Amino acid sequence: MIEFVNVTKKYKNRIALDSISLSIPKGTFFGLVGPNGAGKTTLLRILMTLLSASSGNVYVCNSSVHRNNSHVKKMIGYVPQRINLDKSLSVLETMKFSSALYDIPYKKSRSRIEELLELIHLKEHINALTTELSGGMKRKLMVIQALIHQPDILILDEPSVGIDACDRRALWDVLRGYHQQGKTVCFTTHYIEEAQALSQQVCLIDRGKILENDKPETLIGKIGTTTVEYFQDATEYRHFNSRKNAEVFANSLTSNYTLRDTTLEDVFYAFTKRRIVK
Amino acid sequence: MKVHLVIQREFNFFKKRYIKITVAALISPLLYLIAFGWGLGKSVTLNSRPYMDFVLPGIIALTGMYTSYSAIALRVNTMRVHEHSFEYFLVAPIRITDLVFGHLVAGMFRGMYAVILIIISTMLFGIPIPITPAFIGICILNTAVFASLGYFAAVTIDNHYDMNNFSSFVITPMVFLCSTFFSLESLPGILRQSISYLPLSQVSNSLRCIVYGSPVSPFSYLILTSYLLVFIIAGMKMSKKDMV
Numbered sequence: 001m002i003e004f005v006n007v008t009k010k011y012k013n014r015i016a017l018d019s020i021s022l023s024i025p026k027g028t029f030f031g032l033v034g035p036n037g038a039g040k041t042t043l044l045r046i047l048m049t050l051l052s053a054s055s056g057n058v059y060v061c062n063s064s065v066h067r068n069n070s071h072v073k074k075m076i077g078y079v080p081q082r083i084n085l086d087k088s089l090s091v092l093e094t095m096k097f098s099s100a101l102y103d104i105p106y107k108k109s110r111s112r113i114e115e116l117l118e119l120i121h122l123k124e125h126i127n128a129l130t131t132e133l134s135g136g137m138k139r140k141l142m143v144i145q146a147l148i149h150q151p152d153i154l155i156l157d158e159p160s161v162g163i164d165a166c167d168r169r170a171l172w173d174v175l176r177g178y179h180q181q182g183k184t185v186c187f188t189t190h191y192i193e194e195a196q197a198l199s200q201q202v203c204l205i206d207r208g209k210i211l212e213n214d215k216p217e218t219l220i221g222k223i224g225t226t227t228v229e230y231f232q233d234a235t236e237y238r239h240f241n242s243r244k245n246a247e248v249f250a251n252s253l254t255s256n257y258t259l260r261d262t263t264l265e266d267v268f269y270a271f272t273k274r275r276i277v278k
Numbered sequence: 279m280k281v282h283l284v285i286q287r288e289f290n291f292f293k294k295r296y297i298k299i300t301v302a303a304l305i306s307p308l309l310y311l312i313a314f315g316w317g318l319g320k321s322v323t324l325n326s327r328p329y330m331d332f333v334l335p336g337i338i339a340l341t342g343m344y345t346s347y348s349a350i351a352l353r354v355n356t357m358r359v360h361e362h363s364f365e366y367f368l369v370a371p372i373r374i375t376d377l378v379f380g381h382l383v384a385g386m387f388r389g390m391y392a393v394i395l396i397i398i399s400t401m402l403f404g405i406p407i408p409i410t411p412a413f414i415g416i417c418i419l420n421t422a423v424f425a426s427l428g429y430f431a432a433v434t435i436d437n438h439y440d441m442n443n444f445s446s447f448v449i450t451p452m453v454f455l456c457s458t459f460f461s462l463e464s465l466p467g468i469l470r471q472s473i474s475y476l477p478l479s480q481v482s483n484s485l486r487c488i489v490y491g492s493p494v495s496p497f498s499y500l501i502l503t504s505y506l507l508v509f510i511i512a513g514m515k516m517s518k519k520d521m522v
Contacts, residue, residue, distance in 0.1 A: 048368075051521065067374060080365060084363050086361065087361055
């Protein structure tokens, strides 16, 4: 459904994306995971035509994306990392404007707007200016703005940033519900918990290159499902595919240790010797 | 075609700020009128006509220019660089041409609104202005040229500081030099020639011709239309560049 073919983005002295080729099948809940500066946002902004690739192509349903390709744009809902609401509009005006941009007559979209505002508990703020909303409310409004035209593909760039734990769970439910309708959801995050909780397919990206791209359980299986974290001059990690072997190793240690399930953070560390969240 | 959506959104913006916008549109031209028209102008004649007859078309021209330019330049640049709400347009199924023409019409509306306000103000003070179709046409062309320049500047310049510089280097010199407050005849040859081809000079001189009862040169329409086309094409081209 979404295909990046040898996408490279160069700035003056820096390569932000280095020949990325990636395929995201229809109906996948796809997580793009990496530390800040890895190239996640750049990749999504190229997909959304906000940036141009230095070389390579991006296709959605075999159609090349560009700024005047309305057909492709109608298929996508996009939630950027930074707040991009018009400060002069109210919540309702924002939603009405979005409906009109996506050719949904207000009469038809009215019930959908109400339903979406209900979903994220913003109905009581329907007439508030977007400047009067909290950061979390603004982000949630941006999510439902992207859902107004029921796109086949939902793209979210760090959707949980600035949202408290309770709202984050509610947002996950919205995204899961949307994915269950057969839609493709693609998001970037540097929250490991979020990537593991939501993704069917995870792509680990660092310094503009794809490290791994697979199911979370497959990625974890590559280094071992159980991790022993212990201190020996510095914090060390050993991964095991059997909990029994991990326990045997842990009991042989003279220092304190933690025995736990391996996370995607461990996978990232195993490949790069760096942490996603510093 | 979604031009109307852009216009609607800008009209919404205008509706919510119309008092501030109205006051801001009136202050500078009224000060110019008071200082150069009623103040200095009382004792000055130019080509044996009252100075007010000379300066008023210039003030109307610069009012239309400044308002249409700044309405779009500030709004679009703020949406692009500060609010990032311009991004929403770029990822939505709306064509670049709709974006450009929507903002162009919105800028023309704001410019014409300021022009009408200043004409009403001068009429209240008993200064008659011949509102002919040519006069209206030149005013509309003036606001279109500078709204499109404002759009071009806003999508080209990536920060507010440089927007301000653009205004200081391009708009402010035009305000004072383009046959608004004094006749270009007093300037040396090459400078006079160069300035006379600038859009505001064409507008000021054309409006002055109408006030003096002479016909507007078709050459002025041609020059202004050429500027308009160049700014529109440049604006469209720059709308395709990477977002900051």
